[in-house]
Amino acid sequence: MGGRTAKVGHVRRRVVRSGICVGVVVACAGFAASAAHGETLAEALAKAYQTNPVLNSERARQRATDENVPQALAGYRPQIVAGLGAGLQAVRDLLPGNTFQSANLKPWTVGVTVTQTLFNGFKTANSVRVAELQVQAGREALRNVGQGVLLDAVTAYTNVLANQSLVEAQRVNVAFLQETQGIVQKRLDAGDVTPTDTAQAEARLSRGRADLNAAEVNLAISQATYAQVIGNPPSQLRPAESVDRYLPRSRDDATNLAYRQHPAVLAATFDVDVASTTIRVAESSLLPTLTLQGSASRSRDNDPTLGTFGTDQASVVGQLNAPIYDGGTGASQTRQAKQLAAQSRLMLDHVRNQARTAAVGAWVSHEGAKVAVAASEAEVRAATVALQGVGREAQGGQRTTLDVLNSQQDLTLAKARLIVAQRERVIASYTLLSAIGKLDVKTLSLNTPDYLPEVHYHQVRDAWHGLRTPSGQ
Structure with a gap:
């Protein structure tokens, strides 16, 4: 009887040691990748x-929008048209006395x-103003798209980090469950436990393998998303940190900043100015126009009467047109x-409300x-203490x-929740920075x-x- 008790105690000590090992490994995995040098979040954002x-497509769209200004400025510049005509012409003139005169002209x-x-x-003038406001x-709008891309990059980066840690935690959990299942099977063979204990261990192992498979699927998806957003597959990602140092101190400060400087709000404000100036462009069709036209031409062999060999002409004509009725x-x-x-003014109010709500x-x-995060950290600490206590009690x-097993599973789930909470913590800080319109290269250094974009604007x-663009195309 004493030998059997010693054997059971030895088995329980092995389980306890394995459980504590799981806690240490998962804690080391945490919300970080390898400590070796790898790609940082700042480097991923820069890429x-x-x-x-x-x-880049939005930047091309903006460069195309820049061209509206020189097109509008063309209204101030002269329009020059050159013409050239040539052909063959046969002429047969009837002269007095029923005589004919014919010639082949060129x-x-x-x-x-x-x-x-x-x-x-x-x-x-108003068209130029409209183009400049556009x-x-x-x-x-380009700045807003840039914010969205950077936020997508942060999300992709932190998702890969979190899913890597979750996969590692589930792998350790499966290894622990496999060892436990083997121990229970040996105890069943020795008559220390019932088949129910073995079934429970096998069920827990199957669930662990399913959780590992789900974590690996999520990791593969997040890696593919990372490559799509960043431009290259993830490799040795470094820990990600929040950007609290750039954030406002109060909710009122955040809403005021979003209301005043969010790029979507500023774009909608310019859209109102565009629409207001477009009214004056439309009204211009009801006003008179004054043009000055100068022309010079030379023609040869174009007189069918055959009385003139050539003609040289030059003229300057001013023309005033006043619309009376154009059908409405x-x-x-x-x-x-x-x-x-x-409509644009109402849309501005809507965008401002959206920015404030966001x-x-x-x-x-x-x-x-x-x-x-604070709650999850407390949960992990408590679950760790609980596992250690259960282990000591199991030894006794x-x-x-x-x-x-249950205590170790609680610790694994607590650490998984901590990993997710740390990921959400980083994403939430960048989301708030985007909401106030400051998620950009300059702020993040x-x-x-x-x-x-003003460089291309001044070039064109x-x-x-x-016909060539400033890039040489």
Whole structure:
């Protein structure tokens, strides 16, 4: 009898030691990857900022928007048209006395016409203003897309980190359950336990393997998402930290910043200015236009009377056109522009409300994430103490192997919740930074050149000609 008791105690001590080992390994895994040098979150964000196709396509869209300004400025510039005509012409003229005169002519005409608009109801000036405001709105939209890409990159990075830790925790858990199942089987063979204990151990092992498979699936998905957002597969990711140092001190500060400086709000503000200025563009069709046109031409062999060999002409003509009635088109376009301006003002209010709501939600989520991390850390500490206590009690014969299994499982689940809480903590801080409009390269001090859309704008704004883009395409 004493030998049997000693054998059971030895088995329980092995289970306890394995359970404590699981706690140590999972704690070391935590929410971090290997301590060796790897890709940091800042480096991943810099890569995403440089190579993300969504962001680069938005930059191309903004460069196309820049071209609206030189197109509008073209209204101030003269329009020059050159013409050349040539052909063959057979002429047979009837002269007095019923005589005929015939000839085969080779007429040609060359000329140039220069047209300069002097006044068009301020259409050009207002069109330039609209184009410039569209550029400003586009820049804010680009900044908003940049924020979204950086936030997606943070999410992808932290998901991979968390899922790697969860996979490692589940692998350790499966190893522990396999060892436990083997021990229980040996005890069953020795007659120390019943088949029920073996079935419980096997069931727990099967569940552990299913949890490991689910964790590996989630890791594979997060790695694929990482490669899509960042531009390369993840490799030896370093621990990620929150950005609390850049965040506002209160919820009111967060909502005020979002209301004033979020790029979506600023873009909507510029859209209101665009719509208001478009009204004046529409009204210009109801005003007179004044143009000045100069032309010069030379023609040869184009007189069918055969009385003139050639003609040289030059003229300067001023023309004033005043619309009297256009069927109501101009008036309808003006009314339409006014309704669109009203819509843009209502949309601005909507975007501001959205920004305010998003800021409140981000603030609350961030505060909740901090509480969740603290609670999860406390849970892990308590579960660790509980496992140690159950282990000591098992050594004294007061606890069964199943009790140790349950306690170890509680610790594994607690550490998994801590991993998830730490991931949400990092994401929540970046989400709040995005909600106030400050998730950008400058604020984060990323080691990458900031994309400056105004560089391309100044390269093309005053361009009078040329088909190549500043990039040489």
